[in-house]
Amino acid sequence: MRARIISILVAACLGAFGAPTAAKERIVASISDLASIAAAVGGDQVEVAAIARSNADPHRVEVLPSYMVRVSRARLYLKVGLGLDAWADPIIDGSHNSELLVVDCSKGVAILEKPTGKVDASMGDVHPDGNPHYWLDPRNGAIIARNVAMALARVDPPNASLYASRADAVARRCDATFARGSAAVGALATRDLVTYHRSWSYFAAAFDLQVVATIEPIPGIPPTARHLNDLIGVIQERKVRAALEEPYFSEDAGELLARQTGIRILRIPAMCADITADSYFTHFEQLFDGLASAGGS
Amino acid sequence: MFHRAPSSTRVIAVIAVAIAVPATPGRAGVLNPDISVIGQPFLGLTNDNFAPNHDRPQLDVGETEFVFDAALNPYAHGTFILTLSREGFELEEGFFALLRGLPLDLALKGGQYRVGFGRLNPTHPHALPFAERFDVLAAYLPGEEALTETGISLSRRVAVHGDFSLQLVGDWLQGDSFRIERSPSLDPNDPITLGGDDAAGETRSAFAARLSGFSMLGERSGIDFGVSATGGTNNVAAGSQTLVFGADAKAKLWASSNAYLLLQAEALFLDREDAAWDPVSGYTTLHVTPAGGYVFADYGWATRYNVGASYEGFQRPTTNQEWDQSVGAFVGYSLLEETTAFRFDWRRTLPDAGQDFDRFTLRVIFSMGPHKAHQF
Numbered sequence: 001m002r003a004r005i006i007s008i009l010v011a012a013c014l015g016a017f018g019a020p021t022a023a024k025e026r027i028v029a030s031i032s033d034l035a036s037i038a039a040a041v042g043g044d045q046v047e048v049a050a051i052a053r054s055n056a057d058p059h060r061v062e063v064l065p066s067y068m069v070r071v072s073r074a075r076l077y078l079k080v081g082l083g084l085d086a087w088a089d090p091i092i093d094g095s096h097n098s099e100l101l102v103v104d105c106s107k108g109v110a111i112l113e114k115p116t117g118k119v120d121a122s123m124g125d126v127h128p129d130g131n132p133h134y135w136l137d138p139r140n141g142a143i144i145a146r147n148v149a150m151a152l153a154r155v156d157p158p159n160a161s162l163y164a165s166r167a168d169a170v171a172r173r174c175d176a177t178f179a180r181g182s183a184a185v186g187a188l189a190t191r192d193l194v195t196y197h198r199s200w201s202y203f204a205a206a207f208d209l210q211v212v213a214t215i216e217p218i219p220g221i222p223p224t225a226r227h228l229n230d231l232i233g234v235i236q237e238r239k240v241r242a243a244l245e246e247p248y249f250s251e252d253a254g255e256l257l258a259r260q261t262g263i264r265i266l267r268i269p270a271m272c273a274d275i276t277a278d279s280y281f282t283h284f285e286q287l288f289d290g291l292a293s294a295g296g297s
Numbered sequence: 298m299f300h301r302a303p304s305s306t307r308v309i310a311v312i313a314v315a316i317a318v319p320a321t322p323g324r325a326g327v328l329n330p331d332i333s334v335i336g337q338p339f340l341g342l343t344n345d346n347f348a349p350n351h352d353r354p355q356l357d358v359g360e361t362e363f364v365f366d367a368a369l370n371p372y373a374h375g376t377f378i379l380t381l382s383r384e385g386f387e388l389e390e391g392f393f394a395l396l397r398g399l400p401l402d403l404a405l406k407g408g409q410y411r412v413g414f415g416r417l418n419p420t421h422p423h424a425l426p427f428a429e430r431f432d433v434l435a436a437y438l439p440g441e442e443a444l445t446e447t448g449i450s451l452s453r454r455v456a457v458h459g460d461f462s463l464q465l466v467g468d469w470l471q472g473d474s475f476r477i478e479r480s481p482s483l484d485p486n487d488p489i490t491l492g493g494d495d496a497a498g499e500t501r502s503a504f505a506a507r508l509s510g511f512s513m514l515g516e517r518s519g520i521d522f523g524v525s526a527t528g529g530t531n532n533v534a535a536g537s538q539t540l541v542f543g544a545d546a547k548a549k550l551w552a553s554s555n556a557y558l559l560l561q562a563e564a565l566f567l568d569r570e571d572a573a574w575d576p577v578s579g580y581t582t583l584h585v586t587p588a589g590g591y592v593f594a595d596y597g598w599a600t601r602y603n604v605g606a607s608y609e610g611f612q613r614p615t616t617n618q619e620w621d622q623s624v625g626a627f628v629g630y631s632l633l634e635e636t637t638a639f640r641f642d643w644r645r646t647l648p649d650a651g652q653d654f655d656r657f658t659l660r661v662i663f664s665m666g667p668h669k670a671h672q673f
Contacts, residue, residue: 053516056554060600063672064519065511066460072402073456087670093374096404096454098397121636121665220633248554250599 025156027148028071029078030085031058032272033135033280034105034144038078040173040277041148041166045159049074051091054271057248059125059220061087068094075099075155078148081106082132103151108143109134112201125220133199133270137206138178138284142171177284181207184288194235194243194263196254199270203244203287212238215245215253223253235261242294244287246270264294330367330375333666335423337361345646345654358382359660362389362421372398378421389445406450411443412505413450413466414525415543415563418443424671426559426603427627428642428660431591433611437541437567439503440474444527446503447471460513465506468527472503475529475539477571484576488534495572496533503529511673514550518557519673522546535572535580542566549673556598559605564590567614587612595627603629607644619649638662 024047029035035050042048051067052058058080071077072095079088081104092102114130115123134140149167153160185191185207193204196215204211213234217227234240240263245254247267254265268290272283337359345351365377378390392408399405411419417434430442438444448470455463476497481489488495509523528540545563552558570582589611597603607625612618625644631637642658 056517061670062517062549063670064513065454065462065464065521065673066513066519068454069456069460069462072454086667090670090672093394093396094454096397096399096402098372125633250555 025076025152026074027076027078028074029275030080030088031135032275033141033283034078034080034148035275036272036277036280037141037144037170038076038148039275040170040280041145041163042152043162043166043277045156045162046152048275050275051088052085052271054269054273055247057246058084058271061085063087063090063094065094067091068096071095071100072097075101076148076151077102078151079104080132080135082111082129082134083127084132101151101155103147105144105147106132106134107147109140112205113198124216124218126218131198131201134202135280136200136203136270138174138181138281139206140202141174141177141280142167145170145174173281177281178206181284181288184292185209188241188291190239190241192238192240194231194240194257196243196245196249199246200244212240215243215249215257222250228253228256231257232260235263242266242291244268266290266294328367330365330377331667333362333364333366333664335362335364335662335664337423337660337662339428339658339660341656341658343654343656345656346652360422362423364666369393372396402453404452406452407448409445409447410450411445412448412468412470412527413507414438414444414505414527414541415507415523415565416521416545416547416561417563423662423664426595426597426605426629426640427593427607427625428640428658429644429656431607431609432621432623433565433589433591433609436611436614437565437587437589438527439476439529439531439539439541444474444505446474446505448503448505450505457510461510462512463508463510465508468505470503470505470527470529472501472529475501475503475531476533477531477539479532479535479572479574482574482576484574486576487574489574493534495535499533501530501533503527514548518548518550520546520548521673531569532572532580535570535582537570537572537582539570540568542568547673555600557596559595559597560592561595562590562592564588565611569614583616585614585616585618587614587618601631601633603627613649621649622647636664 025045027038027042027046027048029038029050031052032050032054035048038046039048049070052061068091071091077092077100079085079102111130115126115128119126119128135144145167149163152163191209192212193209194213195211198214198219200211213231215223217223235257243254243263243265245265245267246269257263258265268287272279339357339359341355343351361381363379367375369375372395374394374396376390376392380387380389388409390410392406392410395405413419418438422430435442448468450466450468452464452466457463479489479495481487505527507523507525509521511519511521513519523545525543528538531537531539543563543565547561550558566588569585571585573581573583575581591607591609593605593607595603595605605627610622612620623644623646625642627642629638629640640660644656645653647653
């Protein structure tokens with residue numbers, strides 16, 4: 001009789017609370033692109049968040065206590081590395097999370113624009129370890145996905161093969177995005193491009209676009225009147241049709257160039273809009289569409 | 298014949314050696330600390346008749362900070378901050394911080410550091426949006442300019458709900474900066490007159506504690522509020538105590554991706570026993586309980602410009618408790634964040650007794666070395 005009562009109670013409890021579900025691995029990423037890829041690789045097994053907002057400058061993020069709280073609950077932290085998100089260090093330190101695994105997602109990426117020789121502040125906001133905006137080459141998205149899958153395998157070994165297969169799926173999608181982008185850029189009237197900052201070097205290199213000038217005279221330094229005047233000459237001479245400018249930069253310089261030369265200023269963030277699994281790829285589609293509309297395919 | 302070099306010379310020599318010794322190839326930047334040097338020269342002008350340079354412009358190199366900062370191992374971080382001024386070299390801060398691995402997610406800091414009382418005391422002057430600190434902190438808090446002590450600090454941040462979190466900090470301090478030198482009385486039996494020092498060589502532990510809360514306001518804006526307390530013995534022989542209580546709030550409201558409004562206020566209450574000598578009863582104390590505070594608003598835009606206004610009012614920590622007030626305005630311009638920043642202040646002081654006077658300060662802050670992220 002007693003055994004029967006116990007079994008009824010156990011059954012009632014299971015009915016009330018449902019079957020036990022596995023806790024999700026919490027991942028915090030410095031930027032939305034890493035979070036989006038982590039969402040694609042981690043699927044239902046993970047919960048992701050990003051620190052930097054997609055329309056804000058990822059070089060300058062104020063360290064807020066809320067970020068530390070977020071990271072204190074996380075199992076993985078995905079860093080861009082190469083000095084872009086140095087602000088992540090005080091957030092990670094402030095989280096006091098001894099279980100946290102910090103992943104530098106640049107591992108395995110072929111780094112562009114790594115300075116040779118002495119680097120100092122007279123060169124502006126130069127990253128001594130190379131250009132950190134590597135996620136803007138979709139082929140690097142595949143490398144990031146594999147880095148995330150390996151890290152997830154360490155913290156959640158039972159699902160390692162699942163993460164690996166999802167990373168492969170992300171890699172295939174990255175290849176498809178690269179192919180689509182190559183075709184889209186191939187149809188442009190010109191491959192010449194102006195960018196505000198050196199954020200787009202990987203994007204340009206991936207799709208054989210030529211960044212003929214930057215609106216910033218040197219990284220991190222706003223344009224002077226003289227530099228803009230020189231830029232007008234370059235744009236007119238090379239018949240450049242599009243300029244990529246992140247929304248957090250002042251619009252003034254771009255508007256002047258547009259008025260003087262007719263160049264189309266594409267104010268597009270260098271990071272994807274949100275942390276959903278599709279967002280990383282949707283961002284590239286926006287970029288291809290923007291270039292097509294400006295470049296006259 | 299050997300003689301000891303003056304302490305400032307020895308510190309310079311140590312720094313010179315630290316900078317000059319080449320790192321093992323391949324390990325540079327791994328084992329070497331980050332080194333930053335921050336210069337803060339200023340040009341000041343005041344018509345305060347009590348100032349030694351009143352009505353004359355004063356150029357001063359100000360206080361130069363040398364910051365050495367590195368991870369010690371995966372769990373701990375070390376920081377040394379030396380300041381160089383006309384008085385020579387001084388160790389302003391030198392502490393280790395155990396950041397992870399402790400039970401209950403506690404963090405431990407030990408060494409000499411600016412005590413986390415309120416919002417302004419732990420902030421180094423170069424990080425402020427204005428050129429001159431408010432006078433109420435120097436008037437109420439122990440220490441010459443800021444409450445800097447040797448001690449051990451335990452802290453814990455607790456997530457409460459959503460983005461709202463609380464932080465509790467408790468400090469056990471050596472207490473030396475609480476000491477106040479007593480002037481001798483006319484009594485020939487006063488221990489000071491007799492060559493004593495009111496047991497100034499003895500130490501009495503002090504404490505500091507802070508509870509603060511932070512919450513996001515929207516995606517990027519935030520509000521932080523806190524209460525602080527610190528207390529210690531200011532005269533060991535008389536057993537007189539200093540207690541300071543504070544309440545503060547800060548809100549940073551982003552109007553756009555590059556423009557923000559910063560509002561900050563702090564109120565302080567001093568409860569201090571000032572030691573005295575009475576020929577009949579021996580040690581006595583005079584009790585002073587003044588209050589005061591400041592408030593300022595700072596609007597920053599385009600990452601390079603800021604403009605703001607301030608008000609400060611506080612009772613002097615004397616038996617008369619005269620009420621001093623000041624109003625001010627400040628403007629700042631940065632070439633590239635604080636690598637090179639210009640800060641200009643005007644402040645008009647309205648003393649309870651005496652003549653109003655103005656102070657103008659133009660400070661240039663130039664920072665060499667790694668640029669750290671800003672903490673809210």
